[in-house]
Amino acid sequence: MKFDLKMDYGSKTIINKLMENGYEGYIVGGCVRDLIMGITPKDFDITTDCTPDKVTEIFKDSFNVIPTGEKYGTVTIIIDKIPYEVTTYRKEGDYKDNRHPEKVEYQSELSFDLARRDFTINAMAYNEKDGLVDLYGGVLDVKNKILRAVGDANIRFNEDALRIIRAYRFASRYNLTIERKTLSAIYINLHLLKTIASERIIKELKEIFENDYDIFNMAFIEVLIPELSKCFECEQNTKYHLYSVGEHIYNSFNEVKPVFHLKLAMLLHDIGKPYVKTTDDKGCDHFYTHSQKSKEISDIVLRRLKVDNKTRKRVLTLVEYHDVKFKCDKFNIKCMLNKLSKEVFDDLIEVRLADERAKNLAYTKENIDLIEKCIELKEEIIRNDEVYSIKQLDVTGDDIKKEFKVKGEIVGRVLNRLLEVCMVDDSLNKREILLEKAREFVK
The missing domain is CATH 1.10.8 (Helicase, Ruva Protein; domain 3)
Known part of the structure; x- marks a missing residue:
C-alpha cells in the first residue's frame, strides 16, 4: 500500500538537506502515526544516519542548531521558530533504572532505530523518496485499532516502565485495544511503576483521565494508589449501595465529566470509608466522618503523586464537601456559592451527581432530581445577578x-x-x- 504523507516545510527542508549531503533522513514516530490516522501532527521528529556533530555542521550556517540531547544523539534545529528534533539512528544498551540506557551506540541502518521504539504504531518512518517504512505492522495495527509493543513487550517495559502508562494513554486517545501479549506484559511489570518519578506519571495520567477512559481497564491505578485496595475489601451493607467501596469509587469515576480534578475527586472521595466503618445492631453499615478521613488520605496521595497545589486544593475541597447535604432553596445555594465560589460549587454538583449515579438508583433517584433542581436555581441566581458575595x-x-x-x-x-x-x-x-x-x- 503506497502512502503519500504530507510533511511540513521544516521537516522536508531538513530531510532534503541531509540527503543532499549523502545521508538518510525520515520523519519518524508519532508524526507518522498521526498522518496515517489523518491527524495533523503537533510536531515532526526526524531520524537519520548522520551523527549529531555532522548534523550541526550541515545546518549551523542556515538555521539555529541547539545541542538538546547530544548524549542520546539528538540535536534540535529551529526553522521558522518551530523546533525539529533530529536524532541519529541508535541502538541502546541495558537500562540501569527502567528509563535511561547505560550507553547509546549510533547505527547506520534505520531498522535498528525502529526496533528500539515502544509500540508498532510509533515505529514507522517516512520520506518522499522511499515512502513508508513499516517493519512491525504499524499500519495494520492502526487499521485494526490495536496497540502492540514492538518485539518483546517485557523488554520494552523494562527499558522504560513509563511505557506502561503510555500504553493506556495511546489506548485512551485513539480508542485502541491493547493486544493480549502486550497487556500480559503490562500486568507482569506493573511493579516497575514504583521506580518511575511521579512527575513523569502525572502528565500521562492527566491525559488518560481527560480522555474519559474506563477506569476498570486501568490496571495500574492500584499500584499508584495502593490505598484503594482496602476499599475493594470494604462492603457497604446499606440500601443506598450495590457495590463495595472500591467498586462504587470506580463507577463514580466513570460517571463524572472527563476533567482531571473531577476525576481525581471521584477516585478519592470515599477512600477513607474503610477506616471509619461501623455496623449497627441491625447489620446496617455506617461511615460517619468518612469525608474528613478521605480528605486526610487524599492529601497524602495527591502530594505523593506530585499533583500541583491548585489542583490538589480543589480536589481536597470537593472531597471534604462531597457528602454535605444542602437544602434546595435559593438562600442555601447562595450560602454555598459564597462559601465555595461558583466554579467550585459547579464542580461539587458534578461530584454529587456522579456519586449518586454510582449508588442504588432505586433509592437515590430522588437525590438526583433534587440536585438537578439545585442546578436550575443556581443558574437563575447567576442569570439574574442575585447577591451571594x-x-x-x-x-x-x-x-x-x-x-x-x-x-x-x-x-x-x-x-x-x-x-x-x-x-x-x-x-x-x-x-x-x-x-x-x-x-x-x-x-
Whole structure:
C-alpha cells in the first residue's frame, strides 16, 4: 500500500538537506502515526544516519542548531521558530533504572532505530523518496485499532516502565485495544511503576483521565494508589449501595465529566470509608466522618503523586464537601456559592451527581432530581445577578468605615450581616438601604 504523507516545510527542508549531503533522513514516530490516522501532527521528529556533530555542521550556517540531547544523539534545529528534533539512528544498551540506557551506540541502518521504539504504531518512518517504512505492522495495527509493543513487550517495559502508562494513554486517545501479549506484559511489570518519578506519571495520567477512559481497564491505578485496595475489601451493607467501596469509587469515576480534578475527586472521595466503618445492631453499615478521613488520605496521595497545589486544593475541597447535604432553596445555594465560589460549587454538583449515579438508583433517584433542581436555581441566581458575595454589595468596607467611623472586625461583621439580608431579599441591595441597615447593625 503506497502512502503519500504530507510533511511540513521544516521537516522536508531538513530531510532534503541531509540527503543532499549523502545521508538518510525520515520523519519518524508519532508524526507518522498521526498522518496515517489523518491527524495533523503537533510536531515532526526526524531520524537519520548522520551523527549529531555532522548534523550541526550541515545546518549551523542556515538555521539555529541547539545541542538538546547530544548524549542520546539528538540535536534540535529551529526553522521558522518551530523546533525539529533530529536524532541519529541508535541502538541502546541495558537500562540501569527502567528509563535511561547505560550507553547509546549510533547505527547506520534505520531498522535498528525502529526496533528500539515502544509500540508498532510509533515505529514507522517516512520520506518522499522511499515512502513508508513499516517493519512491525504499524499500519495494520492502526487499521485494526490495536496497540502492540514492538518485539518483546517485557523488554520494552523494562527499558522504560513509563511505557506502561503510555500504553493506556495511546489506548485512551485513539480508542485502541491493547493486544493480549502486550497487556500480559503490562500486568507482569506493573511493579516497575514504583521506580518511575511521579512527575513523569502525572502528565500521562492527566491525559488518560481527560480522555474519559474506563477506569476498570486501568490496571495500574492500584499500584499508584495502593490505598484503594482496602476499599475493594470494604462492603457497604446499606440500601443506598450495590457495590463495595472500591467498586462504587470506580463507577463514580466513570460517571463524572472527563476533567482531571473531577476525576481525581471521584477516585478519592470515599477512600477513607474503610477506616471509619461501623455496623449497627441491625447489620446496617455506617461511615460517619468518612469525608474528613478521605480528605486526610487524599492529601497524602495527591502530594505523593506530585499533583500541583491548585489542583490538589480543589480536589481536597470537593472531597471534604462531597457528602454535605444542602437544602434546595435559593438562600442555601447562595450560602454555598459564597462559601465555595461558583466554579467550585459547579464542580461539587458534578461530584454529587456522579456519586449518586454510582449508588442504588432505586433509592437515590430522588437525590438526583433534587440536585438537578439545585442546578436550575443556581443558574437563575447567576442569570439574574442575585447577591451571594460581599463583592456584589452596593456598599464597600470603605463606605462602612467612613460612614460609621468603625474599622477591623466590626466592618467585616457588618458586611456579612448586610450580605445575609440581601441573600434573603435581593431587592434590598441599594446603597441607601444598606447604609441604613448598617447603622442598625453598628448600634
